[in-house]
Amino acid sequence: xxxxxxxxxxxxxxxxxxxxxxxxxxxxxxxxxxxxxxxxxxxxxxxxxxxxxxxxxxxxxxxxxxxxxxxxxxxxxxxxxxxxxxxxxxxxxxxxxxxxxxxxxx
Numbered sequence: 001x002x003x004x005x006x007x008x009x010x011x012x013x014x015x016x017x018x019x020x021x022x023x024x025x026x027x028x029x030x031x032x033x034x035x036x037x038x039x040x041x042x043x044x045x046x047x048x049x050x051x052x053x054x055x056x057x058x059x060x061x062x063x064x065x066x067x068x069x070x071x072x073x074x075x076x077x078x079x080x081x082x083x084x085x086x087x088x089x090x091x092x093x094x095x096x097x098x099x100x101x102x103x104x105x106x
Contacts, residue, residue, distance in 0.1 A: 011044030
C-alpha cells in the first residue's frame, strides 16, 4: 500500500514549512540540500522534521496539508507537541458574534 505524508519542518530561523510528499526521506533531503533556490526553505536550511502523519488517500493528505497551512503558529506548535487540549482551545471561535450566539443557546 502506498502512503502519503503531510509534514511540518522547522527551519533554521524558527519558522515552519508544511508540505505533502509520497517519499518523506527524499523530500527532507531535497529541503536540506537546497535543490531549488526559489523554495521557501532554501535560505532557511537546515530544516528539522517536527511532525508527520500518513494517509493512504492522496486527496485526504492534500486537504489536511491545506488546512495546516491556514493554521496559526500556536496551533501548529500544539499539534507538534501533541497537546490536543491546547489545539482544541486554539480552534474555538472567539469573535463577538460567536459569544452572542452562544449565550442565546443557553
